[in-house]
Amino acid sequence: MDDRLKAPNDNWLQRWKENNIGWHHVEFNQHLLNHWHALYLPQGSMVLAPLCGKSRDMVWLAGHGYRIRGVELSPLAIEAFFKEHALQPRIEYLGDFECWRDGPFEIYCGDIFDLEQIDNSDVNAVYDRASLV
Template identity: 50%
Template sequence: MTPDFWIERWQKGEIGFHQAAGNDLLAMHWPSLGLAPGSTVFVPLCGKSLDMAWLAGQGHRVIGVELSPLAVDDFFREHGLEAETRTAGSFTVRAAGPIEIWCGDIFELPGDALRDVAAVYDRAALVALPPSLQVRYAEALHRVLPRAAPIFLISLSYPDGQLAGPPFSTPLSAVAALFGATHAIDIRETRDGLEKSPNLRDRGVTALDEAVYVLRRKAG
């Protein structure tokens, strides 16, 4: 899965993953993290997710990272926000109020970009990546995140072979293989997600499980 794949999807408007309303699992389970007001949330592979505005509305600073400049422009325009632009290494960073989005490849994020992050919100980020990149993603988070930052992960899984991802089926066993050695995995909810994902049903998926995990670094 090359960057061009995603850049083209945004150019062609093939963004069936984008949710027109905020994510209900986020609203339901996020408050239990008990983060301090004003703390910073990292949103990897953020697209133009409305959840960034929701998190800002909860009093957080938000740092997103996204490959597609179109997605980043859309986000600020659709929220009526005038964004300032700066560069940081290979990234163009656009910022308005408490939200900044780093436009570029997450695997090139400078080590210190996330040093103040208190938590991660991953919806449709891990599952957007094929298994080999999922390993790199887990390693990258491990490398750049402060130890205390939990990862709030919404994952999905479907029967083997029903779809050539993305999204890639990522059941608990895969989450455990990626994070289990370093993180305790708290399962907050699992539910049937097919009804809320008509685009996947139309692509041939017959059963879809959605799960919310909170991953916290183990001591040591």
């Protein structure tokens, strides 16, 4: 990988290692609560959450009957998500990704720019609170 492309990944991983995650909110995103219903997605729909971290919004979505496919570079973030919600993930390997699964959650650990390795034909919606800043 070109060093110019590697630097942002290293920075992201370091921020999680230092727990320097000021963007993480413990409350559900108010815009999600106010506007998600307007999508009229049936329960059971698959929602892609890019750069998901350990977002509690995924828990809200799952609580409303959606399946969640997260993508996150930091294994620390994924581990924290499953631990904080008392989930017992099974881990499998798909391409360059490590996939953590339990219940409605499947979170892929790896670079989102490698996402074409994963079949996402079942994704019905994308929830992005702030990853595309």
